[in-house]
Amino acid sequence: MFAYKVVLVGDFGTGKSSLVRRYVDNTFSEDYISSIGVSISRKQLSTQVSNTTMMLWDIEGKTDFKPIFKQYLLGAKAFVVVADLTREKTLESIKEHIQLCEDTVPGLPICIALNKSDIKSVNYNPQELKALSSNIIKVYTTSAKSGDTVNEMFCALNEEVIERNN
Amino acid sequence: MLSDLVLPIICKKYNITCVLFSRDFQVVEYSENIEELTSIENHMEKDDDVRDHFWEFVGMENQFEELYLGKEKTLHVPMIFKNNNYFDIDIEICEIIDNKRFFLAMFTKQTKFSANYTEMIQQINHDTLKFEYKKEDMETSEHYYNLINENLISFHVDRDGIITEVNEACAFFFGFVGDEMLGHHFSTFFTSREVNNGFVQGNSKILRAVDTHGTDVFFHADIIPIRDKKTICENIIICQDITYLKRVETELEYAVHHDSLTGLPNRTLLLKRLEELLAKSKEGDELSFALCFIDLDKFKGVNDNLGHHAGDMLLKHVGEELSGVVRDCDTIARIGGDEFIILFENLGVNDDFLPSTLKRIEQLKVEKPLKYTEDIVIPFGFSLGLSIYPDNGLDIKSLMAHADKKMYEVKKNRDGSR
Numbered sequence: 385m386f387a388y389k390v391v392l393v394g395d396f397g398t399g400k401s402s403l404v405r406r407y408v409d410n411t412f413s414e415d416y417i418s419s420i421g422v423s424i425s426r427k428q429l430s431t432q433v434s435n436t437t438m439m440l441w442d443i444e445g446k447t448d449f450k451p452i453f454k455q456y457l458l459g460a461k462a463f464v465v466v467a468d469l470t471r472e473k474t475l476e477s478i479k480e481h482i483q484l485c486e487d488t489v490p491g492l493p494i495c496i497a498l499n500k501s502d503i504k505s506v507n508y509n510p511q512e513l514k515a516l517s518s519n520i521i522k523v524y525t526t527s528a529k530s531g532d533t534v535n536e537m538f539c540a541l542n543e544e545v546i547e548r549n550n
Numbered sequence: 551m552l553s554d555l556v557l558p559i560i561c562k563k564y565n566i567t568c569v570l571f572s573r574d575f576q577v578v579e580y581s582e583n584i585e586e587l588t589s590i591e592n593h594m595e596k597d598d599d600v601r602d603h604f605w606e607f608v609g610m611e612n613q614f615e616e617l618y619l620g621k622e623k624t625l626h627v628p629m630i631f632k633n634n635n636y637f638d639i640d641i642e643i644c645e646i647i648d649n650k651r652f653f654l655a656m657f658t659k660q661t662k663f664s665a666n667y668t669e670m671i672q673q674i675n676h677d678t679l680k681f682e683y684k685k686e687d688m689e690t691s692e693h694y695y696n697l698i699n700e701n702l703i704s705f706h707v708d709r710d711g712i713i714t715e716v717n718e719a720c721a722f723f724f725g726f727v728g729d730e731m732l733g734h735h736f737s738t739f740f741t742s743r744e745v746n747n748g749f750v751q752g753n754s755k756i757l758r759a760v761d762t763h764g765t766d767v768f769f770h771a772d773i774i775p776i777r778d779k780k781t782i783c784e785n786i787i788i789c790q791d792i793t794y795l796k797r798v799e800t801e802l803e804y805a806v807h808h809d810s811l812t813g814l815p816n817r818t819l820l821l822k823r824l825e826e827l828l829a830k831s832k833e834g835d836e837l838s839f840a841l842c843f844i845d846l847d848k849f850k851g852v853n854d855n856l857g858h859h860a861g862d863m864l865l866k867h868v869g870e871e872l873s874g875v876v877r878d879c880d881t882i883a884r885i886g887g888d889e890f891i892i893l894f895e896n897l898g899v900n901d902d903f904l905p906s907t908l909k910r911i912e913q914l915k916v917e918k919p920l921k922y923t924e925d926i927v928i929p930f931g932f933s934l935g936l937s938i939y940p941d942n943g944l945d946i947k948s949l950m951a952h953a954d955k956k957m958y959e960v961k962k963n964r965d966g967s968r
Contacts, residue, residue, distance in 0.1 A: 396675045397678075397682075418679075421628060422629065423630070439606075439608045439609065447675060456627075458610070459610045461609065
């Protein structure tokens, strides 16, 4: 079975862990516990083409006093850059996160998850975000709380990875 | 095999779990406490694919290959969260059994100190997020900076490494109350093997400093650039105390090269010293050294009749007595059950040292039995075989084979051995 690594990258508090929990366990908690280091979850996927195992690396988000540790990104087959639709600052950081991903492992597929779509959001332009890199396969507005487009995003990423690695 | 590489006692003391696996990721051996890391329903067995149990290794295949080929010395993955604990992973290559090479992955469980650190960072992030939702300006929030200030040592340096700002924790560490550190180069207070004049942004470094009690303290330093109109003008350095990790490193280094029972050098260290001697010889130094194989006689009988504790005490005793006979420059290694090797270095021509020392070693059999208890005295005997460089061989293999052969000739001729 083809097993591969996907890393979720973004500022702290954007909902990376919540997206993973929603996708892997279909659960959600309102409590915010900031992730430290990395925790790895596994999701087994079956498509018409193949069976795969996605290893999801939920890494510590970037803060003003702690950058993202590059070592966590090595060996990935895809990235999900997560931002919080309610905090403009996290949307501004997307470019920097994409740059880090592309510098560490060039040419990989990237999904952008604009999370917390269930809450009132700041203004953003999806086209502008998509134009940040040719490696971005799609910009999704997600809600780990309601589950909105979470599965859809990871499934699309899985299909892209399978296609590129066949 | 694994216990030859990493002492079980060190593993226990420092919360280290080890897995040994092959180039094709098959599990060879693992330490007893492996269940702390694996799931109960997915019990680890020999020959399993290590990636079925350690998901973090999926995707690291290229890094492992570079390590195997010697392009990298170690792999390090910090702060992996598993089974409600944080672990640092260090992976190295080790050579055992017929020069076969394996990966040794060491998982170090984080101590209470790190748990406190983790909680502190979580609290800072939690409060910061709360402030962000309140739309407060975090860059000027006194509360935000105080959260960091009270808990982490940090300082600012300009492009030339001159300190421009320190936080309270940093000044307190060095026993200052004001701005005494400002204007000085950071190397006045911190030393580092990796950093010379200035810091490189985005990297982590190890810094060392002496506190007001004169204690050496090691820090893991995160280096974060501060941008001013897209120009990097300063770096902020945030330090986390990792002194305990450096102590673990020192003890592990010792454990890798020493026998856990006797504390004597092990086969690995002996071979390393032999290789160094032969390399010196190839460079033109005229050297003579000797290898002396020692195999205890009837050792199995001690274990069978008096128990393994008595056997262990006898091995320690023999090691101590041998150490009393040789010089500081010689190496006594325990290389297996009841086998020792002494490497005698710096032998001179027509030197009486070697024959007289061998005679004193032979005398130990008669003069130094082990007084195990008040009632039990355990005598010991051994067979001895010698090879001398360059007379009996020019490489390690032939020197070892010669000494081994001589030792078994003595053993064979000795009545009642084994």
